Amino acid sequence: MDTLERKTTNPSVAEGATLFVEMNGIVKRFPGVLANDHVDFVLRHGEIHALLGENGAGKSTLMNVLAGLYRPESGTILVKGKVVNFSSPRDAIKAGIGMIHQHFMLVPSQTVTENILLGLDKPRFRLQLNEYDHIVADLSERFGLKVEPRAKVWQLSVGEQQRVEILKMLYRGTDILIMDEPTAVLAPQEIEDLFKTLRAMVAEGKSIIFISHKLHEVMAIADRVTVLRKGKVTAAGLDARKTTLQELARQMVGREVIFHLDKKLNTPGEIVLEVEDVCAENDKGLQALNGLSLDVRAGEIVGLAGVAGNGQRELAQVITGLRRCTDGCVILNGEVICNRSALVGIQRGVSHIPEDRTGVGTAPDLSVTDNVIMKQYRRPPIAQHGMLNMQVATKFANELKESYDIIVPNVETPVRLLSGGNLQRVILAREISGQPSLMVAVQPTRGLDVGAIEGVHRLLLSQRESGAAILLISEELEELLSLSDRVYVIYEGRIMGEVKIGAGGSSPEMIDTVGLMMTGTPLEQIRKGEAERNV
Amino acid sequence: MKEPPRWYPAAVSLGAIMVALVLGGILIAFAGGDPFRSYAHIAKASFGNLGVLSDTIVKATPILLTSLACSIAFRMKLWNIGAEGQFIMGAFGAGAIVLTPILPADTSPWIFIPVMMLAGILMGAIWGFFPGFLKARFNVNEIISTLMMNYIAISWVNFFIFAVWTEGGFQMSPKFPENAWLPRLLDYAKTIPIFSGLTTHLGLLIGIVAAIVLWIVIYRSRWGYEIRLIGDNPRAAQYAGINITRNTVLVMMLSGALAGLGGMSEITGMVHRLQTTPLAAGYGFTGIIVAWLAKLNPLVAILVSILFGALLLAGREIQPSGVPKMIQGIILVCLIASDFLMRYRVRIVRAGEEA
Ligand SMILES: Nc1ncnc2c1ncn2[C@@H]1O[C@H](COP(=O)(O)OP(=O)(O)O)[C@@H](O)[C@H]1O
Numbered sequence: 001m002d003t004l005e006r007k008t009t010n011p012s013v014a015e016g017a018t019l020f021v022e023m024n025g026i027v028k029r030f031p032g033v034l035a036n037d038h039v040d041f042v043l044r045h046g047e048i049h050a051l052l053g054e055n056g057a058g059k060s061t062l063m064n065v066l067a068g069l070y071r072p073e074s075g076t077i078l079v080k081g082k083v084v085n086f087s088s089p090r091d092a093i094k095a096g097i098g099m100i101h102q103h104f105m106l107v108p109s110q111t112v113t114e115n116i117l118l119g120l121d122k123p124r125f126r127l128q129l130n131e132y133d134h135i136v137a138d139l140s141e142r143f144g145l146k147v148e149p150r151a152k153v154w155q156l157s158v159g160e161q162q163r164v165e166i167l168k169m170l171y172r173g174t175d176i177l178i179m180d181e182p183t184a185v186l187a188p189q190e191i192e193d194l195f196k197t198l199r200a201m202v203a204e205g206k207s208i209i210f211i212s213h214k215l216h217e218v219m220a221i222a223d224r225v226t227v228l229r230k231g232k233v234t235a236a237g238l239d240a241r242k243t244t245l246q247e248l249a250r251q252m253v254g255r256e257v258i259f260h261l262d263k264k265l266n267t268p269g270e271i272v273l274e275v276e277d278v279c280a281e282n283d284k285g286l287q288a289l290n291g292l293s294l295d296v297r298a299g300e301i302v303g304l305a306g307v308a309g310n311g312q313r314e315l316a317q318v319i320t321g322l323r324r325c326t327d328g329c330v331i332l333n334g335e336v337i338c339n340r341s342a343l344v345g346i347q348r349g350v351s352h353i354p355e356d357r358t359g360v361g362t363a364p365d366l367s368v369t370d371n372v373i374m375k376q377y378r379r380p381p382i383a384q385h386g387m388l389n390m391q392v393a394t395k396f397a398n399e400l401k402e403s404y405d406i407i408v409p410n411v412e413t414p415v416r417l418l419s420g421g422n423l424q425r426v427i428l429a430r431e432i433s434g435q436p437s438l439m440v441a442v443q444p445t446r447g448l449d450v451g452a453i454e455g456v457h458r459l460l461l462s463q464r465e466s467g468a469a470i471l472l473i474s475e476e477l478e479e480l481l482s483l484s485d486r487v488y489v490i491y492e493g494r495i496m497g498e499v500k501i502g503a504g505g506s507s508p509e510m511i512d513t514v515g516l517m518m519t520g521t522p523l524e525q526i527r528k529g530e531a532e533r534n535v
Numbered sequence: 536m537k538e539p540p541r542w543y544p545a546a547v548s549l550g551a552i553m554v555a556l557v558l559g560g561i562l563i564a565f566a567g568g569d570p571f572r573s574y575a576h577i578a579k580a581s582f583g584n585l586g587v588l589s590d591t592i593v594k595a596t597p598i599l600l601t602s603l604a605c606s607i608a609f610r611m612k613l614w615n616i617g618a619e620g621q622f623i624m625g626a627f628g629a630g631a632i633v634l635t636p637i638l639p640a641d642t643s644p645w646i647f648i649p650v651m652m653l654a655g656i657l658m659g660a661i662w663g664f665f666p667g668f669l670k671a672r673f674n675v676n677e678i679i680s681t682l683m684m685n686y687i688a689i690s691w692v693n694f695f696i697f698a699v700w701t702e703g704g705f706q707m708s709p710k711f712p713e714n715a716w717l718p719r720l721l722d723y724a725k726t727i728p729i730f731s732g733l734t735t736h737l738g739l740l741i742g743i744v745a746a747i748v749l750w751i752v753i754y755r756s757r758w759g760y761e762i763r764l765i766g767d768n769p770r771a772a773q774y775a776g777i778n779i780t781r782n783t784v785l786v787m788m789l790s791g792a793l794a795g796l797g798g799m800s801e802i803t804g805m806v807h808r809l810q811t812t813p814l815a816a817g818y819g820f821t822g823i824i825v826a827w828l829a830k831l832n833p834l835v836a837i838l839v840s841i842l843f844g845a846l847l848l849a850g851r852e853i854q855p856s857g858v859p860k861m862i863q864g865i866i867l868v869c870l871i872a873s874d875f876l877m878r879y880r881v882r883i884v885r886a887g888e889e890a
Pocket residue numbers: 030031033034035053054055056057058059060061062
């Protein structure tokens with residue numbers, strides 16, 4: 001039998017290191033996506049290993065495979081040297097693997113201790129809760145997990161609930177803890193506390209897999225880093241001390257050949273959109289935008305680059321009237337449009353390609369016709385004396401179907417049956433047909449195949465030529481750099497700087513600069529650093 | 536994913552009703568009855584001749600209006616289960632015109648009936664407004680609030696018929712003057728003899744017109760479009776600039792108004808006096824079932840209401856009269872269960888195989 005010190009063919013693992021987990025060639029497919037494409041992953045004894053990647057990179061999927069929730073289509077998993085074949089999370093826990101999901105799985109009406117004991121064989125009949133309260137208290141003491149054993153879960157903050165989840169795993173004797181984006185729900189101080197706990201756990205010989213898409217956190221906590229991009233490993237087990245933010249950023253967002261688009265030279269016109277010192281909160285009531293300013297002129301595409309979750313979504317919502325700003329203002333063609341309503345934006349010619357195509361951009365059970373008139377149904381010729389002229393609407397829908405190549409048997413089909421690319425064409429058709437003066441496009445190509453992406457790009461460029469101001473919010477750096485005339489970089493709700501892209505397109509230096517800004521270095525600092533080096 | 540063919544939902548619903556009838560038959564057999572004879576009897580008792588057909592339609596009329604009330608609210612995913620109370624308040628509003636009296640007893644029916652209709656609509660709309668407003672403003676669960684308001688409505692009307700408009704201490708108001716009755720077929724028996732004894736009243740026409748208008752509103756008007764959009768995806772509706780708060784209140788008022796119109800039609804077409812027992816007969820709740828069965832389509836609701844009218848009527852004929860109620864219940868359970876088949880595709884996975 002293999003010993004714990006077995007050697008591996010994986011070059012990222014130093015010879016002789018004790019391996020806790022070894023995943024080889026994991027393939028996991030979902031309808032239409034290859035979430036994990038022959039992924040290798042190696043976890044050592046006593047390390048914090050970060051799994052880094054953008055949204056949708058396949059991080060959660062990979063870890064769900066490890067935690068016994070999903071079965072891979074192919075690939076092998078070894079835990080502590082033994083081949084395992086989990087068919088449920090229970091098996092994984094028996095092998096010492098516990099996962100804390102993005103959504104907690106606690107019973108709100110029960111106490112902390114009760115939640116921790118839930119589902120265990122012991123205690124059998126009589127709950128000697130007092131005794132167990134002590135055990136829980138000791139455990140939380142040991143790992144710095146402040147939480148009151150007798151508190152009911154519903155009384156706890158999100159951070160405390162997370163601690164309960166960790167305690168649950170510790171109580172079950174987990175020595176491999178997977179945490180799926182644990183910091184997403186935490187306040188800065190809580191993140192510090194969490195990191196202390198993680199270090200305490202590692203000191204006791206446990207290993208931790210820390211999923212994140214936030215680079216600075218990864219640099220702060222991880223010993224090694226594995227980067228996933230579009231289901232594939234782009235960097236395996238990098239030593240966190242020997243790598244840099246730029247390097248990680250590059251692995252995460254990719255640096256593929258920048259494709260050439262037929263982008264005509266365009267002199268931008270008047271300022272259409274001005275965002276001035278805007279502050280706003282996210283859904284959890286945390287500050288998402290911190291005095292953000294930018295402007296967009298007619299006939300230009302302005303890109304907004306940044307790692308997901310740095311305020312992009314909130315910015316798009318503030319501009320389109322779907323979110324209140326707590327400070328600052330948004331001006332469209334000289335008129336203040338923030339904190340009014342989505343309708344005001346629509347009437348003033350703001351079009352919006354939302355990030356969430358099915359959740360926000362369309363009504364799934366309604367027909368293609370009903371979906372394309374969403375912004376036009378209030379006006380003639382579709383609206384007539386409070387009624388809808390269905391003939392006009394159907395004709396309109398058919399015209400859009402033709403000119404935007406929406407592949408669908410007829411316009412009465414409910415849009416939930418459309419593929420991602422077709423659905424996006426429905427949204428684009430609707431948003432462009434209103435001849436917008438400003439277009440806010442959020443992740444317009446996410447999840448589309450290459451052909452569909454090209455179509456979207458061509459449409460955006462033709463909008464630019466016809467004089468619309470376009471704010472393109474995307475996590476795809478190549479896309480931003482090839483389409484945009486200028487690129488702003490957002491980080492924690494602030495603009496880190498702006499990069500102009502001339503006629504020559506983007507350069508590798510530009511990418512490095514943007515990458516640095518994406519990880520929180522302001523442009524002035526980068527420039528200063530360069531100046532010093534050149535002296 | 537493949538879309539099931541168009542006939543699929545209808546077939547599943549029909550299948551559910553068949554299953555319900557079979558289950559009902561088994562229960563009847565257990566109770567010592569003969570299921571075939573019972574069903575034949577129900578059919579004969581409800582559709583057997585012109586007289587019972589008319590009675591079926593009379594029963595169907597209030598159900599039709601309450602089911603329209605439910606279907607418009609459900610369309611926006613507002614779970615108004617207070618059609619019962621709104622119905623009773625509509626009857627109260629219509630009754631108040633006669634009993635207060637707001638109009639003298641010798642007013643022409645041409646004035647009486649429209650005024651009573653308006654009063655019924657108004658009271659129903661008010662009864663829908665409160666839960667709608669609470670939902671829109673404070674996010675109060677409308678299921679709870681509409682349910683509670685049913686009891687308030689009954690108590691409210693009880694107070695008036697006990698204390699204010701009582702007829703000689705009985706729990707009912709005096710009979711309305713005939714000017715305030717909706718015209719019935721039997722009123723024309725002199726010219727058309729075949730109508731003699733038929734109590735089908737103008738309420739049927741009111742219900743059908745309401746159904747047609749509602750259909751046009753839902754599928755052909757700007758407002759209906761907004762309602763459909765909110766019902767299907769509220770976040771998309773918000774994104775399209777639609778005011779959900781306002782529509783919540785308006786749709787609850789429309790829903791209440793339709794139920795209120797139903798109450799008015801029942802009291803002026805059938806009961807002819809204010810009295811809680813025949814009014815609080817569960818029409819509001821049957822309306823929920825019918826709306827569901829009709830897949831929230833107002834025109835289909837006309838047919839389904841008549842079916843349920845027949846079931847109710849049959850209750851008069853069969854002993855024990857609980858049987859049709861029980862069948863109704865079974866139909867509802869089967870339909871809800873069949874909804875599962877509409878939403879999900881059933882795939883049989885053998886043990887060991889991966890899903
Ligand atoms: N249960 C699922 N069913 C279908 N597709 C899924 C499912 N879970 C994840 N996916 C898809 O797999 C890809 C990877 O998702 P995920 O592992 O959640 O990414 P990450 O955690 O890195 O953000 C995405 O394209 C996602 O849409």
